[in-house]
Amino acid sequence: xxxxxxxxxxxxxxxxxxxxxxxxxxxxxxxxxxxxxxxxxxxxxxxxxxxxxxxx
Amino acid sequence: xxxxxxxxxxxxxxxxxxxxxxxxxxxxxxxxxxxxxxxxxxxxxxxxxxxxxxxxxxxxxxxxxxxxxxxxxxxxxxxxxxxxxxxxxxxxxxxxxxxxxxxxxxxxxxxxxxxxxxxxxxxxxxxxxxxxxxxxxxxxxxxxxxxxxxxxxxxxxxxxxxxxxxxxxxxxxxxxxxxxxxxxxxxxxxxxxxxxxxxxxxxxxxxxxxxxxxxxxxxxxxxxxxxxxxxxxxxxxxxxxxxxxxxxxxxxxxxxxxxxxxxxxxxxxxxxxxxxxxxxxxxxxxxxxxxxxxxxxxxxxxxxxxxxxxxxxxxxxxxxxxxxxxxxxxxxxxxxxxxxxxxxxxxxxxxxxxxxxxxxxxxxxxxxxxxxxxxxxxxxxxxxxxxxxxxxxxxxxxxxxxxxxxxxxxxxxx
Numbered sequence: 001x002x003x004x005x006x007x008x009x010x011x012x013x014x015x016x017x018x019x020x021x022x023x024x025x026x027x028x029x030x031x032x033x034x035x036x037x038x039x040x041x042x043x044x045x046x047x048x049x050x051x052x053x054x055x056x
Numbered sequence: 057x058x059x060x061x062x063x064x065x066x067x068x069x070x071x072x073x074x075x076x077x078x079x080x081x082x083x084x085x086x087x088x089x090x091x092x093x094x095x096x097x098x099x100x101x102x103x104x105x106x107x108x109x110x111x112x113x114x115x116x117x118x119x120x121x122x123x124x125x126x127x128x129x130x131x132x133x134x135x136x137x138x139x140x141x142x143x144x145x146x147x148x149x150x151x152x153x154x155x156x157x158x159x160x161x162x163x164x165x166x167x168x169x170x171x172x173x174x175x176x177x178x179x180x181x182x183x184x185x186x187x188x189x190x191x192x193x194x195x196x197x198x199x200x201x202x203x204x205x206x207x208x209x210x211x212x213x214x215x216x217x218x219x220x221x222x223x224x225x226x227x228x229x230x231x232x233x234x235x236x237x238x239x240x241x242x243x244x245x246x247x248x249x250x251x252x253x254x255x256x257x258x259x260x261x262x263x264x265x266x267x268x269x270x271x272x273x274x275x276x277x278x279x280x281x282x283x284x285x286x287x288x289x290x291x292x293x294x295x296x297x298x299x300x301x302x303x304x305x306x307x308x309x310x311x312x313x314x315x316x317x318x319x320x321x322x323x324x325x326x327x328x329x330x331x332x333x334x335x336x337x338x339x340x341x342x343x344x345x346x347x348x349x350x351x352x353x354x355x356x357x358x359x360x361x362x363x364x365x366x367x368x369x370x371x372x373x374x375x376x377x378x379x380x381x382x383x384x385x386x387x388x389x390x391x392x393x394x395x396x397x398x399x400x401x402x403x404x405x406x407x408x409x410x411x412x413x414x415x416x417x418x419x420x421x422x423x424x425x426x427x428x429x430x431x432x433x434x435x436x437x438x439x440x441x442x443x444x445x446x447x448x449x450x451x452x453x454x455x456x457x458x459x460x461x462x463x464x465x466x467x468x469x470x
Contacts, residue, residue, distance in 0.1 A: 002081035002464040003180040006457045009073055009402065013443055014435025015185035016059050017450035018457070023064035025458050030177055031059065032087055033069040034398070037134030038059060040187050044117065044211055046218040046225075048443055049308040050339040 005030065012040025060135035068175070069136055076405050078178075080430025081465035085177045091170040093141035093149070094127070098165035101129065101137040105157035105166065113145045115222070118215045119208075121233050122222035127157050132220065141166075180461035181430045183453050184408065184416055186399060188436035191288035191295065191392035198358045199287065199389060205231040206278070206367050207359055207387045210302065213309050217316065227316055229278045229386050231365045235268045242268075275364060278386035279319050282369050283310060284356050285326040288392035295392050295413060301442040302390035303329050304336055307343045309388060314347040323350045323382070325371055333442065359387060393440035406431060415439045424453045430465060432456050 006022050008015045011033030019031045037043070047053060059065055068087055075086035109125035117130045126145040129138070147154035148168050158166040190209055193201035201207050206229050208216075219225040223233060242265050249257040283306040289299040303326065310322035329351060331340045343349040356371040367387045372379050395414035403410050409417040409427045416426055416433040424432045434453035435446040 002461070003083070003178045004461045005177065005179045006181045006183065006461060007073075007083070007085055007177060007179040008183045008185060010185040010187055010435070010437065011059075011067075011069065012185060012187040012435060012446075014187070014437070014446045014450040014453075015183070017447045018183050018185060018434060018454040019059055019065050020062065021451050021454035022458060023062045025454075026064065027458060027461065028064055028066070030066045030068060030087070030179065032071050032073055033067075034072050035130065036070050036092070036128075036140040037130040037136070038067065038069055039131075039134065041211070042443065043131055043134070044214055046214045046221070047308070047312060049304045050333075050335045052308070052312065 004028065007032065010040070011035075011038035013042040015040070060137065067136055070140065073402065073405065074174070079465075080428075080460060081180045083179050083182060083430065085179060085182075087175045087177060089173045089175065091172050092138070093143070093146070093166065093168055093170045094139050095165045095167050095170070096136065096138050098163045099138040100163050100165075101139060102162070103129075103139070104160045104162070105139055108156050108160045110154065110156060111145050111147060113142065118222045119212045121212065121215060121230060123237075138165075141168075180465065181432065181457040182406070183457055184402070184406070184426065184431060184433040184437050185435045185450065185453070186396055186402065186437040188393045188440065189396040191394045193287055193389050193391050195294065196287065199284070199356070200359045200361070200367075201389060204359060204361050204365075204367055204387075205229075205234065206361070206365055206385065207389065209389055209391045210305055210309065211391075213388045217309065217312050225316060227278045227313055227320070227386075229275060229365075232272050232276055235272045239265065239268050239272065271365065275366070275385065277317060279317060279321060280383075280385045281310065281313060281320060281322045282356075282367070282382070282384040282387045283322065283324045283390065284359075284369070284387060285324065285329075285390045286355075286392075287389040288394070289390075290327065291392075295394065297413060297440070298330060299390075299393040299440040300330070300332075301393070301440060303331055304333070304339065304442065306388065306390050307331075307340055307349065310349050311339075311343050311347045314349075321348065321350075323352055323384070325352050325354060325356050325369070327353070327355060333444070393436060395437075399437070408433075413439075424449065424456050430460055 005028040008031045019029045022029045071089040074088040078084045105127045106125045111126035112123040114120040115124040143149040215221040288294040314320045331337045354371045358370045411417040416438045432453045434449035
């Protein structure tokens with residue numbers, strides 16, 4: 001029986017976005033991150049170009 | 057934050073993939089979760105443990121610009137919202153006596169005996185989004201990164217600018233941040249030396265105090281900034297490729313620095329300014345017009361420093377045909393976007409091919425597909441990207457993965 005679950009390796013901005021998209025489609029997602037918190041490099045950024053918005 | 061709450065997302069942080077087999081529609085994966093020594097079902101992230109923990113360690117999230125405790129959270133809003141004991145530093149983990157965190161934890165969440173867990177998953181598709189790593193600028197010794205205190209990486213600059221960072225957004229020079237930390241320790245060391253009657257040591261420590269006080273007061277805020285582009289990118293000794301986002305990143309940091317401190321003057325040393333993207337070129341022009349950034353075309357050959365720890369950049373201004381030396385308060389390097397060191401091991405495990413720079417290999421006509429059917433990639437794992445592009449790729453990879461699992465893998469056969 002084919003599985004309908006998806007594994008995502010890496011919980012940075014890309015992994016989180018993919019997880020949310022799949023989760024919102026109703027699919028079961030496993031998001032693996034090696035650090036204690038997700039967010040990746042993006043969590044370390046203060047604001048982002050070109051709008052100078054806050055990232056978190 | 058939505059990721060942590062989403063009913064369909066099983067978040068496995070502090071974990072890594074250790075075993076892998078199977079094929080599209082039916083992959084078998086083992087995920088190894090390291091013990092946090094804190095019970096995730098009980099921890100309320102109140103922070104009492106970290107407040108009382110007696111062990112201070114350099115905070116790697118802020119590149120050692122401040123300290124965290126041995127029980128910690130990467131950052132306040134971190135998800136999952138819970139604390140973790142760092143076994144490298146915790147006194148109990150090292151076989152010593154302490155147990156303060158267990159005493160103050162009202163939720164009784166501390167568990168020094170917690171064991172790692174392994175979870176076996178059966179999934180239909182996999183997305184590799186392992187991101188990037190900053191290029192290690194110590195490989196370019198002429199820039200003095202790691203030796204000159206006021207030469208920092210672009211991400212260290214982010215932490216300095218962040219209101220939630222080590223300086224609460226004040227643009228203090230790292231030499232001042234470290235100097236202030238040392239000044240806090242010095243009185244204790246002087247007292248200890250006095251008790252032991254080591255007069256020479258006392259004199260040396262007092263001398264150090266005087267020197268640091270002068271440094272901290274005279275050169276507190278960094279007002280004259282130099283941004284050096286293409287550090288490790290477009291450089292045949294290291295990465296031949298362009299890291300794509302650094303030009304915009306430097307301009308952004310310079311604009312924000314100006315917003316924090318009106319007297320800030322910034323110089324961007326570049327080869328080409330590559331501002332490709334929606335609204336990006338306008339942003340560059342705004343940087344010059346509104347924030348007074350000065351763009352200097354020329355590669356910096358070397359960075360030295362004077363006796364007051366001010367970095368001096370030596371460069372050729374190719375527009376003026378002149379070789380110039382300029383004294384600055386702080387230099388920010390635009391470190392290249394490198395593939396993370398763990399990529400090779402993961403790629404070997406999954407059987408995924410990498411390209412010459414160790415990014416995941418993709419085909420221009422199928423930019424999210426790896427060589428293994430059912431395994432996709434997105435974000436900086438496949439090459440340098442900025443945030444909007446990463447997000448766009450992530451949604452595309454999610455669509456590819458959904459297409460795969462919902463069709464039972466048939467979609468890929470077409």
